[in-house]
Structure formats: structure tokens, C-alpha cells
Amino acid sequence: MSTLPSRQVVLARHIPRLPEPEHFRVERVDVGEPQDGELRVKTLFASVDPGTLARLGGVDSYAPALKLGEVIGSAAAGEVLESRDARYAVGDVVVGSWGWREHAVVSARGLRKVEPGAESVSAELGVLGIPGLTAYFGILDLGRPQAGDTVLVSSAAGAVGSISGQIAKRQGARAVGIAGGPEKCRWVVEALGFDACIDYRAEKDLAAAIRRECPQGVSVYLDNVGGSTLDAALTCMAMKGRVVVSGLVADYGVPPEARAGLKNTPFLIIQRLRMEGFVVFDYAARFGEARAELRRWLQDGSLRHREHIVDGLESAPAVFAGLFRGENFGRAVVRVA
Structure with a gap:
């Protein structure tokens, strides 16, 4: 594969109070080929999280503030298009934190492979995320x-x-x-x-x-x-x-x-x-244990969840702004592909 035309959502203006769609910008980019230890992925779902706002005002909080022009960070689930890591094959579905992008080249380090199961891929960003x-x-x-x-x-x-x-x-x-x-x-x-x-x-x-x-x-x-x-x-x-x-x-x-x-x-x-x-x-070392138990509860029907899914990467800013008006009902997720 050569470069891949794609889109991403970046911070256009720092947000002093509550967000509006005009604080963001959709950009066209070309996504290059992966190097050793990297994957090229197509995003299937990206999360929309209220806590992200703490990083968008230009002031560091529990994580460094985003600079203007940087991609909005979030959890994401995607399909592997090309792999330069032996642990992942083309067609695998992985979860990481590459943010609001249609495609990305990501390090294999820190990714999690999603095994086929009864739950939707989007659940990996919500009840299992x-x-x-x-x-x-x-x-x-x-x-x-x-x-x-x-x-x-x-x-x-x-x-x-x-x-x-x-x-x-x-x-x-x-x-x-x-x-x-x-x-x-x-x-x-x-x-x-x-x-x-x-x-x-x-x-x-x-x-x-x-x-x-x-x-x-x-x-x-x-x-x-x-x-x-x-x-x-x-x-x-x-x-x-x-x-x-x-x-x-x-x-x-x-x-x-x-x-x-x-x-x-x-x-x-x-x-x-x-x-x-x-x-x-802080509990990262125990994520596997917790996720296994949550999955068991989902499978036996004793745990229920709801998702608020909106189509299209370009919808992410409006969904994000709506979080602070109580417009979502359940886990807010954007279906990218």
C-alpha cells in the first residue's frame, strides 16, 4: 500500500468554557505506510468522552493540554489494514487510543486485540472499555x-x-x-x-x-x-x-x-x-481481570448497557458538545466506518 487519503478532527480553538462544533476542524490528510512494529488501521468506532474537555482549554490537567491543530484524543477500535508486527494480522480488530481519525498508523505497543464474541465492537469502548x-x-x-x-x-x-x-x-x-x-x-x-x-x-x-x-x-x-x-x-x-x-x-x-x-x-x-x-x-495492571468479569456478566445477561451511536467522523464535535447539554443517552460513540 502507498499513502492513504483520510480525514481527522483537530482542535481549531482552545475552549474556555463549554464546547461548540466550531472549536474543531475536520482536516484531510494522507496516512503513510507503517514501519516495523506499527500497524495501519481503519477506524470503525471512536469514543466521545466528556473528560476530554479538561485537555482542550490550553491548560494542563491530569494530562497535558492539547495544542491547536492536534488530533482530538479518544479511545478507538479499528480494523488492521497492514501490519508490520507479527502479533497482528490484516483483518484483526484492535482497540487503542489514536483518537478522532478515519485511518491511522499506530504503534503495536499498547494495543489490544478484540477476540470475536457476542458483544459488538463498539462495546469495547464502553462497557468493556x-x-x-x-x-x-x-x-x-x-x-x-x-x-x-x-x-x-x-x-x-x-x-x-x-x-x-x-x-x-x-x-x-x-x-x-x-x-x-x-x-x-x-x-x-x-x-x-x-x-x-x-x-x-x-x-x-x-x-x-x-x-x-x-x-x-x-x-x-x-x-x-x-x-x-x-x-x-x-x-x-x-x-x-x-x-x-x-x-x-x-x-x-x-x-x-x-x-x-x-x-x-x-x-x-x-x-x-x-x-x-x-x-x-492507576489500575491498568488489573484491566484484564476486570474486563473478563464484566464480559461474564454481559454473557449471563445480568449486566446491561446502552450506546448512543452517531454515524460519521464529522459528527464527533456536535456529539461532544451535546454531552454537556445531556443530549446523549448511554455511551456516546461515533461510527466511523
């Missing part, structure tokens, strides 16, 4: 709910939250979700098996709603939102409760001086709480 792994370790390693505990999950209809509550139920806990809108709340309860779900859009007093659905207090709070939602939850925690901070979607793209902030920190002392944030890559 970073969101599922985040839910797994967030609940089981940090939250550690016991039978009879109450576990509260924000963004409960999202990629991480929907899996978190189901894992909590497996531990014998009572699962209560927070989501936006009656349709999402109905799905969280009826399809996923949560015991209750609070529609934050319909509640004037979120803390009062949490206390109503969690009368014994919240033993574990898996937080994907931060901001005023986290602040309200702190007032509803049970003695020695655990707050696991997985994401802060309410704060992404918001300047520090404009963030809601936390006013209820005295409850950390009053209720003897433990609050801990984490990055799932």
Missing part, C-alpha cells in the same frame, strides 16, 4: 459497598453511572440514581434494576430528594458530576460513608472562579466521611 472499568474499580475497590448499604450514583444513565449501579446491586446494596429527565430515570429503574432514580431537573431541592430516596443515608456516593450535585450529596451521607469521585462534568470548561464549589465540607468531619478521586489507569 474505560467507562466499564471505571465503574468496576470505583465501586468494588474504592466504594466497597456491603449488603444493605445504599449506593447513590450521579449521571446514572451515562456510560459509567449505568454500570456502577448494577455492580452495586450485585453486592447486595440498594442503588439510587440521579439522571436528567423522566425517560432516563425510567430506563435506569426498569431496565437496569436501580431501586430508585431522582430526576434532578424536576427537583427544586436536590438534597431533599436524595434524603427522600435514601432515608438511611448514603453509604457510597459514586460521583460523575461534581459541583452542586456533589455538594448536595455530602449533606445526605451516612456515618463513615465513602465518596468516590470519578468525574466532574459540571466543572469541565468552567473557570475556577465560576464553579459552584463545595459549601458542605463540614459533613466530611461530622459524618467521618472519606472522599477520594481516582484515574482508572
Whole structure:
């Protein structure tokens, strides 16, 4: 093969607050041939992740900020078109992190081969990818709910939250979700098996709603939102409760001086709480173990997931912007090919 005409999505302007499609640009590029230890891949699916916004404002966070003109990073699944590594053959499907590109030349190092199975390839970016792994370790390693505990999950209809509550139920806990809108709340309860779900859009007093659905207090709070939602939850925690901070979607793209902030920190002392944030890559050595268990639960039908799939690489910026307006329902993924 010679060079391959392709497209990619890059950062056109740094994003000071919330994203809009005009912050991105679709570029035409020629993708070269792989060298030793590399593969040329055709992207099948690319993930769309709210946490990416933390890298798009021009300021380093838990990862370096993207520079203007750089490709938007994300997990991706693709088909091998050409291989210069003996471990991979043409036609293999692999998962990596080459971002929003139609084609790419990638190092074989760090890739994961997808073995044929009952789940779709896109599931490798969701329930079997970073969101599922985040839910797994967030609940089981940090939250550690016991039978009879109450576990509260924000963004409960999202990629991480929907899996978190189901894992909590497996531990014998009572699962209560927070989501936006009656349709999402109905799905969280009826399809996923949560015991209750609070529609934050319909509640004037979120803390009062949490206390109503969690009368014994919240033993574990898996937080994907931060901001005023986290602040309200702190007032509803049970003695020695655990707050696991997985994401802060309410704060992404918001300047520090404009963030809601936390006013209820005295409850950390009053209720003897433990609050801990984490990055799932800290558990990379155990990804195989977690993924195998998640796959078993999918196969026996005890774990359910939902995907929000949009066609076309050029759709990625609009899907990304929509995340912050609550427009996605399930794991947001772009089908590239």
C-alpha cells in the first residue's frame, strides 16, 4: 500500500468554557505506510468522552493540554489494514487510543486485540472499555459497598453511572440514581434494576430528594458530576460513608472562579466521611481481570448497557458538545466506518 487519503478532527480553538462544533476542524490528510512494529488501521468506532474537555482549554490537567491543530484524543477500535508486527494480522480488530481519525498508523505497543464474541465492537469502548472499568474499580475497590448499604450514583444513565449501579446491586446494596429527565430515570429503574432514580431537573431541592430516596443515608456516593450535585450529596451521607469521585462534568470548561464549589465540607468531619478521586489507569495492571468479569456478566445477561451511536467522523464535535447539554443517552460513540 502507498499513502492513504483520510480525514481527522483537530482542535481549531482552545475552549474556555463549554464546547461548540466550531472549536474543531475536520482536516484531510494522507496516512503513510507503517514501519516495523506499527500497524495501519481503519477506524470503525471512536469514543466521545466528556473528560476530554479538561485537555482542550490550553491548560494542563491530569494530562497535558492539547495544542491547536492536534488530533482530538479518544479511545478507538479499528480494523488492521497492514501490519508490520507479527502479533497482528490484516483483518484483526484492535482497540487503542489514536483518537478522532478515519485511518491511522499506530504503534503495536499498547494495543489490544478484540477476540470475536457476542458483544459488538463498539462495546469495547464502553462497557468493556474505560467507562466499564471505571465503574468496576470505583465501586468494588474504592466504594466497597456491603449488603444493605445504599449506593447513590450521579449521571446514572451515562456510560459509567449505568454500570456502577448494577455492580452495586450485585453486592447486595440498594442503588439510587440521579439522571436528567423522566425517560432516563425510567430506563435506569426498569431496565437496569436501580431501586430508585431522582430526576434532578424536576427537583427544586436536590438534597431533599436524595434524603427522600435514601432515608438511611448514603453509604457510597459514586460521583460523575461534581459541583452542586456533589455538594448536595455530602449533606445526605451516612456515618463513615465513602465518596468516590470519578468525574466532574459540571466543572469541565468552567473557570475556577465560576464553579459552584463545595459549601458542605463540614459533613466530611461530622459524618467521618472519606472522599477520594481516582484515574482508572492507576489500575491498568488489573484491566484484564476486570474486563473478563464484566464480559461474564454481559454473557449471563445480568449486566446491561446502552450506546448512543452517531454515524460519521464529522459528527464527533456536535456529539461532544451535546454531552454537556445531556443530549446523549448511554455511551456516546461515533461510527466511523
